[in-house]
Amino acid sequence: xxxxxxxxxxRRQRSPFRPHAGQPRLARDxxxxxxxxxxxxxxxxxxxxxxxxxLVLNIAHAFHSYGATAALRDVSLQVSRGEFxxxxxxxxxxxxxxxxxIAGLENPDSVERMELHGRDITRLPPNLRNVSTVFQxxxxxxxMSVGENVEYGLRIRKVPPxxxxxxxxxxxxxxxxxxxxxxxxxxxSGGERQRVALxxxxxxxxxxxxLDEPLGALDERLRLDMQVELIEIRRKTGGTFIxxxxxxxxxxxxxxxxxxxxxxxxxxxxxxxTLFETPRTxxxxxxxxxxxxxxxxxxxxxxxxxxxxxxxxxxxxRPIGDPAAMAPGAPVFAAIRAERLxxxxxxxxxxxxxxxxxxxxxxGKYLDTSFASAIGPLVVRQWDTxxxxxxxxxxxxxxxxxxxxxxxxDDVA
Numbered sequence: 451x452x453x454x455x456x457x458x459x460x461r462r463q464r465s466p467f468r469p470h471a472g473q474p475r476l477a478r479d480x481x482x483x484x485x486x487x488x489x490x491x492x493x494x495x496x497x498x499x500x501x502x503x504x505l506v507l508n509i510a511h512a513f514h515s516y517g518a519t520a521a522l523r524d525v526s527l528q529v530s531r532g533e534f535x536x537x538x539x540x541x542x543x544x545x546x547x548x549x550x551x552i553a554g555l556e557n558p559d560s561v562e563r564m565e566l567h568g569r570d571i572t573r574l575p576p577n578l579r580n581v582s583t584v585f586q587x588x589x590x591x592x593x594m595s596v597g598e599n600v601e602y603g604l605r606i607r608k609v610p611p612x613x614x615x616x617x618x619x620x621x622x623x624x625x626x627x628x629x630x631x632x633x634x635x636x637x638x639s640g641g642e643r644q645r646v647a648l649x650x651x652x653x654x655x656x657x658x659x660x661l662d663e664p665l666g667a668l669d670e671r672l673r674l675d676m677q678v679e680l681i682e683i684r685r686k687t688g689g690t691f692i693x694x695x696x697x698x699x700x701x702x703x704x705x706x707x708x709x710x711x712x713x714x715x716x717x718x719x720x721x722x723x724t725l726f727e728t729p730r731t732x733x734x735x736x737x738x739x740x741x742x743x744x745x746x747x748x749x750x751x752x753x754x755x756x757x758x759x760x761x762x763x764x765x766x767x768r769p770i771g772d773p774a775a776m777a778p779g780a781p782v783f784a785a786i787r788a789e790r791l792x793x794x795x796x797x798x799x800x801x802x803x804x805x806x807x808x809x810x811x812x813x814g815k816y817l818d819t820s821f822a823s824a825i826g827p828l829v830v831r832q833w834d835t836x837x838x839x840x841x842x843x844x845x846x847x848x849x850x851x852x853x854x855x856x857x858x859x860d861d862v863a
Contacts, residue, residue: 504531506690507552507658510563514547514556514714521547522558523714529658529692534684536693536701539711540737545694548711549660552692554579566657577606582651583660586667588643590635596622596646597631603654621649624683641672645679652687661693665700677703698739702726710734728853730771732861735785735853741818741829742786745857750778756854758784760825765801767852781857788818788831790851793842802846803828821845 507529514522522544529535537545550556551564554576558564564572571579582603590599600618609617622628625645635643644664651659661680665673681704684691695701701708702722709719718725718734729735735743746760756769756776767784769776776782796802805823807830817835821828823845830845 505529506531506533506567507692508563508565508568509552509561512548512551512558512561512564514551514558520714522551525714525716527709527716529690531690532684532688534681534691534693534704534706536695536705536708537711538695538698538701538708538737539717540696542713543711544714545711546662547714549583549662549692549694552658553581553583553660580654580657581660582654582656582658583662584644584647584651584664586663586665588647588667590643590646590650592635594635595631596627596633596635596638599635599646600650600653603650607654617653617655618649621653622646624652624686625649625679640668641676644668644672644676648680648683652683652689656689658690658692661691663694663696665695665697673700680704698737710737712737728770729785730855732783732785732855732857735783735855739787740785740853741788741831742791744784744826746782746784746825748776748778748780748782748854751776755849756782758782758854760784763803763825765803765825765852766849767854768850769854771855775856782854783857783861785853785855786828786847786851788829789816789833791821791828791830791845791847793830793832794844794846795842796844796846799846801849801852802844804844806843 505528507527509525509527512522512525512527513520525544525548527548537548539545547556551558551561554571554574557573561572564570566579566581591602594602597615597618600621601614604614604617619628619631622631625648627642627645627649630638630642630646635646638646644667648664665676668676677700680691680693683689693700693704702725705722707719707721708725710717710725712733718730720728725734726738729738729740732743732745744760744765746758746765749757749759749764751757751769754768755766757764757766765784767786793807794802803823803825805821805828808820808822810817810819812835815833815835817832817837819830819832821830828845
């Protein structure tokens with residue numbers, strides 16, 4: 451079998467699909483006149499983004515609320531052609547609201563700019579935006595066949611029957627359901643239903659495909675299979691995908707870029723590797739699964755290494771964020787992933803911490819052991835599940851494996 455293609459390759463490949471007859475075509479020229487209260491420098495940056503990255507979606511300074519609850523707080527987002535972007539965050543972070551605003555299902559309270567291929571879509575109804583949404587619970591019509599479900603969006607757009615059929619068959623082929631055209635929805639498995647919903651959205655040839663937690667209702671095996679399938683479909687079509695999820699694993703696996711949201715605002719945006727290895731806030735570290743986050747005060751920075759005082763101990767790590775905010779005495783966090791800690795028979799040295807091993811939990815591929823240390827409770831992960839903590843009463847870690855950042859007032863300790 452040939453090796454799998456790089457799922458993030460060809461991100462700027464143009465979609466091989468051509469618009470159907472009856473499919474709205476979006477103007478490519480921006481409306482006359484510049485936006486208000488926008489600096490020339492900012493405009494220059496956005497023009498560079500558009501030219502160099504083939505900007506598809508451009509949202510600037512969006513605000514939205516539900517009563518007294520702020521759902522979006524000054525959110526700006528740019529998405530390039532062929533990009534797989536993930537909106538990641540906990541419940542209530544604003545990620546689904548932002549997706550609904552893009553789809554036209556919500557009108558923001560205010561937004562300075564919202565453009566699709568340079569065309570203002572701020573007040574454009576959903577049916578006139580060339581975007582399509584795949585929902586978590588499929589929203590398939592049980593009285594229709596698979597093929598009729600896939601053709602539905604095209605029928606609404608008054609695409610001729612022969613062309614509808616051809617487009618539906620093409621979309622079903624993409625999701626590996628070519629033989630299911632005449633099946634009824636109740637005859638399909640959960641994974642097959644999700645692929646029908648995906649085919650229905652692909653059949654309309656959207657400029658942006660919106661995925662609203664589409665894998666949440668699937669069991670783990672199907673969910674993992676669908677992750678690979680979505681990556682492959684995006685690669686084949688060259689389409690632009692925006693995924694909403696609360697799963698760090700889904701985001702890291704499928705994305706070119708991740709936008710981490712919190713309380714209606716963007717906390718951090720980066721490629722998966724950067725977000726995983728270099729979270730810029732304590733919240734980002736915890737949400738991205740860093741098991742060990744301790745707080746202390748900055749003792750100083752020397753030769754690019756930050757010294758953090760935690761109680762009577764000093765640990766060292768690599769500083770991130772704004773250097774101007776990293777003044778001695780500033781409250782900071784230090785984040786170390788469990789797999790970067792190791793039990794050590796040394797009793798002194800850089801980043802050697804004493805304590806008492808606790809409960810070891812077997813998790814299949816690895817063993818997680820709690821460790822009551824002098825700097826707080828820690829978790830040590832061992833890939834050798836037979837070893838355990840033994841009699842070791844110290845753990846150690848390298849400074850480069852410890853991220854040190856400024857602790858904000860809204861970060862929960």
